[in-house]
Amino acid sequence: MATPQFEHRLHSLISNSGTSYEKVVGVSTEVVIFGSRAIGVNRPDSDLDVLLVDASVGRPRVAGIDFVILRSEDLASSRWLGSELASHIAQYGKWIKGPGSWRHQVHVSDRAAMRKETRIVGLLMCAPKWWSKLHPVFHTKYKLTIRRELQRLDLLRRRIPVPPTYALDADWVQHGSARDYLLEFAATLPLNPLAFDLAKSSIDSPTGLSKAHH
Amino acid sequence: MRRKKRRTSKETIRRVGEILEEFLIGNLESEFPVGAPNAVEPAIQVEGQPGGPAIEAAEPDHEVVDEEQFDEEAEDESYDETEFYFDLADVEYCVDVTITEIVSEKLVAGYDDPRKPPILSEIFQVLFGEDDSLTKQVEEFEELISGYDDHVHIDDLEQADKVMREIVKEIQDRGKD
Numbered sequence: 001m002a003t004p005q006f007e008h009r010l011h012s013l014i015s016n017s018g019t020s021y022e023k024v025v026g027v028s029t030e031v032v033i034f035g036s037r038a039i040g041v042n043r044p045d046s047d048l049d050v051l052l053v054d055a056s057v058g059r060p061r062v063a064g065i066d067f068v069i070l071r072s073e074d075l076a077s078s079r080w081l082g083s084e085l086a087s088h089i090a091q092y093g094k095w096i097k098g099p100g101s102w103r104h105q106v107h108v109s110d111r112a113a114m115r116k117e118t119r120i121v122g123l124l125m126c127a128p129k130w131w132s133k134l135h136p137v138f139h140t141k142y143k144l145t146i147r148r149e150l151q152r153l154d155l156l157r158r159r160i161p162v163p164p165t166y167a168l169d170a171d172w173v174q175h176g177s178a179r180d181y182l183l184e185f186a187a188t189l190p191l192n193p194l195a196f197d198l199a200k201s202s203i204d205s206p207t208g209l210s211k212a213h214h
Numbered sequence: 215m216r217r218k219k220r221r222t223s224k225e226t227i228r229r230v231g232e233i234l235e236e237f238l239i240g241n242l243e244s245e246f247p248v249g250a251p252n253a254v255e256p257a258i259q260v261e262g263q264p265g266g267p268a269i270e271a272a273e274p275d276h277e278v279v280d281e282e283q284f285d286e287e288a289e290d291e292s293y294d295e296t297e298f299y300f301d302l303a304d305v306e307y308c309v310d311v312t313i314t315e316i317v318s319e320k321l322v323a324g325y326d327d328p329r330k331p332p333i334l335s336e337i338f339q340v341l342f343g344e345d346d347s348l349t350k351q352v353e354e355f356e357e358l359i360s361g362y363d364d365h366v367h368i369d370d371l372e373q374a375d376k377v378m379r380e381i382v383k384e385i386q387d388r389g390k391d
Contacts, residue, residue, distance in 0.1 A: 122303035130307035135314040137331040 006033045007096050009048060010065070017062040027056040029072055030098025034089045036164040043166065051089055053098060075102040082109025084116065084152070084162055091161035113156040117189065120149045124195035131198075146202035147172070150182050179203055222341045226321050228389035230341065233319070235382050237312040239375065245304055247368065248375040299365035309334060309359070351381050 010033070014021045025031050035049030036042035047066045054072050074080050081102065090103035123146055131139070151172065152162045162168070172178060186199040243249040313332055317325045322340050325332040335356055338349040358374035359366055366374075 119302070122301040126301060126303045126307055130311055133311045133314060134307070135310075135317055135331075137317075137325070137327070138310045138314060141310075141331045 006038075006094055009037075010050065010096065013048060013064045014060075014062055019060055019062060023057060024052070024055065024060050024062075025097070027054070028052040028097065029054045030075075030100060031096040032089055032093040032098070032100065033096060034093040034164075035066075036166045038092050038094045039164060039167065041164055041166040041170065046166075051093070076105075078109070079111075081105050082107060082112055084108070084112045084156060087112070087161040088163075092163065108156050108159045108161065113153065116149065116153040116156050120146065120153060121189060121191065121195075123149070124189075124191055124198050127198050128194045140205070143198075143202040143205040146199060147182070147205065150186055150199070150203070151178075154182070154185055224389050224391065226341070227385055229319065230316060230321055231382050231385035231389055233312060233315045233321075234378065234385070237315050238308060239378055239382065241308040241311065242305075242371070242375055242378070245308060246300055246371050246375075248372050249379075298368050300368065300371060302359075302361040302366055305359050305361070305366050305371070313337065348381060348384060351377055351384075355381070 010025065010031075011021050014024055030051065030053035032051040033048060034051060036046050037048050047064055049066050049068070051068045051070065053070050053075065055067075055069050059067050059069050068085070070080070080086050086102075086106045087108045090106040093100070093103070123142065127142065134142075148165060148168055151168050155162050163171075182203050183200060186196065186203065189196075189199070191199060239249065310331070313325075313334060316322060316337060317332065322332075322337050325337070333356065335349060335352045338346070338352045342348050355374050355377045358370045358377065361367075361370075
């Protein structure tokens with residue numbers, strides 16, 4: 001179960017945005033906090049990630065909150081139960097409301113891993129066409145994304161729920177030996193030499209975090 | 215932090231419009247079957263592949279999962295998704311190349327923090343204010359291209375292209391002397 005501090009934060013963010021807490025949360029059958037804040041590895045400016053089931057309104061716009069909206073019938077679908085997000089929420093989510101019984105049926109599916117592989121291959125294979133036209137801040141962004149996505153794919157293939165991004169980064173900083181492992185892992189993907197070079201460069205790229213940070 | 219409506223020079227507004235037209239609409243049009251009158255129409259509709267944003271559009275499935283899981287997944291694979299879905303990465307690169315142009319020409323300041331690369335709606339917040347209709351339209355554009363399972367459906371891309379054309383037209387109007 002969630003500690004009261006999550007509910008308090010959710011309440012205050014929604015109320016501060018001028019939206020009715022009852023209208024957003026009261027009618028939902030399940031409300032779950034997930035992501036970095038759920039396990040306390042967030043930065044001060046991290047958004048609160050919230051799953052709402054059967055929300056009566058569309059996706060609410062509230063500063064500081066990223067909502068994911070599902071219908072209760074979606075919770076039983078194989079697509080949802082096998083997804084990266086479902087396994088993440090089942091593992092790391094903090095339930096504010098609702099039974100959450102679906103979490104016991106969650107598993108990381110082959111499809112979730114395949115989708116992740118497609119994502120990474122897409123990022124790497126498309127990159128050469130655009131790379132020279134991108135500002136250096138985007139080079140940093142994409143390299144960071146690629147390294148994190150490789151870490152996630154590795155976990156998904158091992159049927160392990162993916163932790164919040166900052167936890168991935170912290171793990172990367174703490175385990176320097178993971179670099180060679182991830183490089184070998186990237187070599188198994190269907191990449192051309194240019195794309196593989198970018199994968200390598202992404203793995204070797206600074207994380208923006210220091211060991212002291214964690 | 216809330217960004218209120220601010221005054222941006224007409225010259226800047228005009229140039230932002232030109233960049234959006236050349237780099238965003240231009241690249242979307244050259245990379246995807248959108249915009250042009252002869253844009254490719256999907257031949258068949260893919261069943262059970264919603265075009266909406268990621269989780270909201272998760273496929274409803276009222277059947278019990280367990281044993282049927284693999285059959286369903288095998289069935290999913292038999293559809294040729296490539297007819298309707300495009301790589302999210304290409305769309306992201308298109309948008310970021312456009313932002314690169316806006317930042318490189320210093321039409322907005324303060325976007326060189328490598329830890330937090332800008333997104334288009336933030337740039338519009340700076341240029342026009344958070345509550346401006348153009349900023350809202352850009353947010354709609356970003357929602358449309360956010361994709362589903364790292365792919366963007368052709369219908370969403372077409373709609374995104376339409377929204378961006380409206381934005382450019384409005385910017386052109388505002389940039390007139």
